[in-house]
Amino acid sequence: MSAALATHPVRRAESNGEPFDRNAWWARIPAIRTVLTDGLDLPAGVTFLVGENGCGKSTLIEGLAVAYGLNAEGGSRSARHSTRVTESPLGDMLRLVRSPGRRAHAYFLRAETMHGLYSYLESLSGSPDHDLHERSHGEGFLALLERKFAGAGFYLMDEPESALSFTSTLSLVGRLHELARRGAQVIVATHSPLLVTMPGAHLIALDQQGLRYVDSWRDLDIVSHWRAYLDDPDRYLRHLLTSDSD
Template sequence: MDAGSRRAGRPVRRVERDPAADWDEHAWWARIPAVRVVLDAGLDLPAGVTFLVGENGSGKSTLIEALAQAYGLNAEGGSRGAMHRTRGTESPLGDVLRLVRGAGGRGDAYFLRAETTHGLYTYLEGLPDSPDRDLHERSHGEGFLALLERRFARPGFYLLDEPEAALSFTSTLGLMARLSVLAEAGAQIVVATHSPVLTALPGATVLELGEHGIRATAWSDLAVVDHFRAFLGEPDRYLRHLLG
């Protein structure tokens, strides 16, 4: 991707704390090391695809939900205009952050969150003249990929939370190809994931979240990649400990 495309592909240049926001520094979400880094120092978002990787509880979903809210997207998934709501579980972090925008218009934007896709499908199904009334008729993975194809279509700002939860290995490779095409076209995409397959996307930025906070990491140095390699190479060594 040339420099001009990368500049055009940054609807959000930086995420930082809004100095006017009222927040509790002792709240559970504010004590997550990765979240605290963003609150204290801010975080630059590059063009193209950025993966947020880390163990459960490292702050991946908390950050990506907050990004969606700060951008004006529905926290349970969808576009700016999506109005569905079931049971709110997201933190108030989105109200504390502000986004430093890139030049140009706002463009397309969408948030896909694996754990709330059923509610999103139901909401879309009920809209007048909706092209998405068939999503419940598909398998979970097929519906997810169909929505990606329809909604992640042009340059814009796109967020995905653990998309691999709905996808087979082959479908995950298809998602990688889709993300690559979007990035080349000038889209900016942030993905929270546990997948060592998805994070192998060439040219992507990988940010590892943990007790250390946030650090840029090479794919080959990710802890999740080491764990999968070790398990696939010698599963019995793990299973002996787990199963006695």
């Protein structure tokens, strides 16, 4: 899609030209280095960031959230809550190329800071979200998703599957598909082989070479690894577990 025709909120992320320590831990991650060097085009609809621990998924999605003006620990532009600052300065190094005239509703959900976000929302005067701590982790997550992710906005999620059962993850697939149908742009960092099967989703693999678009979920390492493990768990477990007779 050309820049002239693009209607989704964020078309591209790239370096804003500010100097930074290239030897810092986050700047040495290949995928982050690629974004700062070459930029990253972001399509409309739903995009999944996929890769091993340490590949930069959470660092990137956190950086995109901060660059858009969202709270680093989750929430909207107006959210003001923080536990301990651990995020990289990537968000301050990025420039987001936005579609003309688009100031979309936006929200960021990250699994590891949901308790703090729930507590913050509960503390707000007249909050409709006072019930989140009374729900299970997964139920609260899905309730917040339903309330905050609405319409053609810009939404980010970091490992949402960590809160969800198999059935609830399927529900999330349906919700993401509906958001895309309504014109939303959603970027999700995930380890879930189930989420990435969503029809029409874009897939970006992060690895030691940087990052790259992948045509099919069938070509992702997480899918082949889970398929092989479930087909024959012992092939993996015999190298990890020690029997009593050893």
